[in-house]
Amino acid sequence: MQIPDSLKTKAEEIIFRYPEEHRVSALVPVLFEAQRQLGWIDNDVEKWAAEFTGASSTKVREVTTFYSMLRRQPVGKYLIQFCQNISCSLTGGLELQQHVQQKLGIGPGETTEDGLFTLKYVECLGGCSWAPMMLVNENQYFQLTIEKLDRILDGFKSGNPVPPDEPTPLLGNIAGES
């Protein structure tokens, strides 16, 4: 994959924040920017990131295969990441997973024929209090129901995305309140 000038420029901005002797510390943000611009990280991008940051090729591969937020394969325009951990599973997540598979006609790790959606199951996304939840690209959606899920997917499909949810203060009996 060709490294575009826009990526080189942005990478220079990122690495400028790090001391010269710690260029390697910029590896994750540089890779993340590469993915943001190119969609995924192939061998050429890994090689460029290693040369640019001074990391070894082994180090770069360790990073790209460890973090689930970094992708080594192309994905659809919208990457759906469903939490499959305990809080989400206990609040209807399993039903939602079945529904999304049926609705899109794909299984985990697959992409729809039109290249629009890729489905992935991941571990806790850090929004357990608002379970069940999912990410679509970098947008988070909480307290999902089948109706809400349909609205979100239909919104992306029609080019009118449903705005992402913001975490809200939890309701309930706070210590000291009656």
Ligand code: FES
């Ligand atoms: S268990 Fe689903 S966000 Fe934590």
